Amino acid sequence: MRTIEWKDGVVVIVDQTKLPNEVVWVEMKNSDDVASAIKEMKLRGAPLIGVAAAYGLALTAFHSKAEKREDLMKELKMSAEVLRKTRPTAVNLFWAIDRVMKRAQETLGTKEALAEAQRMADEDVEVNRKMGKHGAELIEDGDVVLTHCNAGSLATVDYGTALGVVRAAIEEGKNVKVIACETRPRLQGARLTCFELMRDGIPVTLISDTMVGYVMSKGLVDKVVVGADRIVRDAVLNKIGTYNVAVLASEHGIPFYVAAPMSTMDQSSTSEDAIIEERSPHEVTNIGSERIAPEGVKVLNPAFDITPLEYVDAVITEEGILTPEVILKQKK
């Protein structure tokens, strides 16, 4: 089952803010609907954000009444501007918008924008499967894999990046179990990773983020596999808390792997240029609708952190397994 689909002129997604308690499908009728869904995190995860933005532009093109090529391009540019402002960290958003805009510019056809979005959705599934196959080489029978946030089918069109590696290893007949960090403040690990792994019958144990050191020190973790929102020349930008996990993994001699498609690579930037999304204080002061912190408290809420490549043992991509040395070399 895909996380996002085009159906008769609308785009349909599962509202991830409602999971795991309710599975609610919502229709997005235009690119503003897509932009709001990205901002409100009804859909999230770097690869899915990219494909959704591509579909957002496809919606603009598909429903446009423009008769002249320039008018259609103007409409597309306006939609692209709104989509670009939704979330700053996942590079897939900008990659996807640029790709559809380039295609529209070259062809100036409404059908081509939709075809490009559909192609990107199909490619995402294909890329995840390839990534999974490469990554599965690093997973041994009996391994317990710790993951952070949700880098699964819900963060992509299907199959997932980090969880795609787990799925591929299991499809090869290996016995693999997962430890999922809850991932405060948005709880993607508790809500989404546990939901999709349990749905697929993959053994998962939920821990709070504060338990990572304990489970590692007790020898309960064999490998860490996480996703990425942007891989810059010297670091991996991923969900807040990833850096803590990486440092603890290094301290305990546990391999730390990042699974991400080539579209997540941003070789034009370094960690110094990183734009880390700062989200609403409400996400930290509340758990769900319940307020847990005193009114008026000062809050910091960066949605992502920066893990230097020195902590990364390998980056698993659809093109194969890259060592950090290869990525760091390109830095010079």
Ligand code: MRU
């Ligand atoms: O804020 P989110 O839920 O969009 O953050 C998602 C992550 O950090 C994922 O780990 C990353 O996008 C990789 S998803 C395949």
